[in-house]
Amino acid sequence: MRRSPVFLITVLCFGFAFFYIPILSMMVYSFNGSRLATVWGGFSTKWYVSLLSNKQVIAAALLSFKIAVVSATFATILGTMAGFALSRFRKFRGRTLFSGLVTAPLIMPEVITGISMLMFFILTANWIGWPGARGFSTITLAHITFSMVFVTTIVQARLGQADRAIEEAAMDLGSRPWQVLWDVTLPTAFTAILSGWLLAFTISLDDVVITSFTTGPGSTTLPLLIWSKVKLGVTPDINALATITVVVVGIGVALAGWVMHRAEKRRLADERMAFSSND
Amino acid sequence: MSVSRPFSIARWFHRRGWSDLIIGLPYGWLLLLFLLPFLIVLAMSVGSQAPTAPPVGFGGEYPWINPRGYQRLFTDDLYIRSFLISLMNAGLATLLCLGLGYPMALGLTRVAKSWRNILLMLVILPFWTSFLLRVYAWMGLMGKSSWFNQLLTDGWNLLVPVDWAVKSIPMMHSNFAVVLVMVYTYLPFMILPLYSSLERLDPTLDEAAMDLGSRPFRVFLDVTLPQSVPGIIAGGLLVFIPAAGELVIPTLVGDASTPMIGRVIADEFNSARDWPMASAVAVALLVLMVGPTMLYSRYQARAEEGPGK
Amino acid sequence: MAADVEPFLRIEGVSKNFGPFQAVKDVNLTIGKGEIFALLGGSGCGKTTLLRMLAGFEEPSSGRIFLDGQDMTGVPPWERPVHMMFQSYALFPHMTVEKNIGYGLKHERMTAAERTDRVRAMLDLVQLTPFAVRKPHQISGGQRQRVALARALARQPKLLLLDEPLAALDKKLREHTQFELMSIQERTGVTFIVVTHDQEEAMTLADRIAVMDRGAVQQVGPPGEVYEHPASRFVASFLGSISQYEARVLRIEGAEALLDVPAFETPVRATAIPGLVEGEVLTLAVRPEKLAIHRHPPGGPNAIPGEIKDLAYFGKDSLYRVTLPSGQLISVHAVNARRGGEARPDWYDKVWVAFEPAAAILLRG
Structure with missing residues (x-):
């Protein structure tokens, strides 16, 4: 070699x-004992104590977790549907626009996605009175939107590689299409769907920019809390x-x-x- | 031979109308929550600032649109400068990522198989930790009194004449800091596509080139480098595209007097409450992104097909 | 043998178009119950499309398919008593061997015990009982093939379709599996339709063969008949190797015809075919193994002089390529029956190639 x-x-x-x-x-x-974050002041675990007894931090972490679970789950459902549609329905009306819509959020700068969502929510609040207050629901909607396309990409790739003959085999052995989907198609794409969920979960848990635009008073996720602290320094x-x-x-x-x-x-x-x- | 599949499950779903639901739900979702908000940005970019809530209005007279935002883009040098700085910072970060990432990716293909997976895992690991915390890590290191800054300062003072000695190196709040942190956070995006395109190369090609009389560096130039071009372009754009629109890094470690474009958009929107201007800048940024993005999708398709095609 | 069997599967004027491309052209076939029938042809000849129409994955553009008297038009794959063994086997990767075999049985009205019994019987039939709880990737290629067979047979189909059943196996396993397939077919009595591009496979497995080319059936018959009495130049050259020459009828003498073959430079005799007239131009074809090679002019008819251009010695037999006086080549396949004695012909030897009048095949068109 x-x-x-x-x-x-x-x-x-x-x-x-x-x-x-x-x-x-x-x-x-x-583990630095000093209050000055960059000067060593002896070993101490006091920052862990103060962090874990900080109710604000715990609440923010819980909110982030809740948003991540809900948004990843919905993103996985919608994203899997879109991935299935793009890999299996070869021609349908508006397919070009649809595949564009599925890739655009991947490359759209977060700031732009953020302000567009916020404008949208402000305008709908003005026109139809919804959302009354921004927070959990608006953040979750935004997170579903930009993380579903990651799921779509993963699921679409997996379904594209799958051996179609096994679906035909299931039909040939007497299964109707819904059962084929349940017995064969979804189980063979399971790992792709699972990694899609995990990715959506991570992206949601980590997001600052879009969350900062779509949040409202009282809804502080963990990244937002860190963001506000870190902006002031170390x-x-x-x-x-x-x-x-x-x-x-x-x-x-x-x-x-x-x-x-x-x-x-x-x-x-x-x-x-x-x-x-x-x- | 292309075989139509009248009884594929997709066709059946289509005939029974289930496809409308399967396509319609995600399609409708993206139309409503992605395309419509984007169209709002487009509309806002030609609106006028108004003392109402929301702070925007459309003139009562024909042609109802107000090109002020776009005019200011080309006349106010704040915007031109921030665009140039964004392109420069993102370009520099991309080149540095390439310079560091290419030999790393190549090195990864040369280490023993048993080590390779562990090292790859170590490349990906920071990616799974919080982006914000990775930026924060450098804030700690670059601070004036940090051990890292002091180490560099001592090194500098040792090497240069006494007159040039400094107490610390001013790293924070500069474009240098922005580029450094961008390289740090986006390096995995460069290494991974490069690695996958380099890993697929047939090692017997190298051996053939050496057998035909090329020295190792020549082999690299003639055989390895040309075949990894799709990987270079894919990795480069994966770094460049998000870097150009970056908001978090310039806000935390950048210089407020020379802001990047992402920060300008956020400031216009949040502080100045100038929706039309923020929207115009956003549209301009997107227009700038179109070229690289189309390049990316072309090369991504090619990179997936494998080398040499 | 099957011609007198009552028709079980009737394919009537079936065609299939994919856009402007006609994949299957007006196919008419009648297949008897319990028969092993082979569809033989090169890639793109339409055999797979025909098979997929039988399974219900494709709908004929025109024509009808009757199975056991029932019109299959519009019946979806999941309602047809027809099962298929896929070329890739298409085993469900996430299910064990047992679950794969039992999959089709979920749609049968039967008790759990009956179901288990059936699966067990199937495992027994294909000798996979010890591998029941393994997943497809944990067994060998040959075993996978048997799982696919057992899965397709478990619901006791009226018709079993086998798409290139042996293509994925290596040569040694193929021969063994061929006989196993035949014995399973005998034991179960299910009608088999085998699609293959391999003429040897078709000839050993099948009771009857349909040779297909460009979407159309060229000839149907038992293997021996198709091989010895090809109906067209395509069938003659597709099955085995054969040398073909242009010939003109000089005279008809009872059951034989005297032909002028420019390539041979001497007139030859061949068994006449019905309706032959003097002066008719047709093709004379002769298979290499029907020719004899002599170092001295043999007595009897049809001895053509030539010179050995090439020879390949395989041990038990040899293949010679002989240059005829006209410069054209003829292939001769000779068994090396004797050891020692008269030396075998060698390169550039002058030889005579001879054949019986009955060995020559006359083909029109």
């Missing part, structure tokens, strides 16, 4: 240092929050990696089994 040139390895090391030094620094400083309890986030995400990703690694090992074992059971 090829040697790995020293240059590439050096750049890789530099790159990973670049990725992780800021995060590690943040984690170290979350504060130590955010270090603690960041550390918790990184640890939780890290464990999640490591777990997912472990599951994938096990699945891969099982797949290899299956292949061997299939090979040795050859008649």
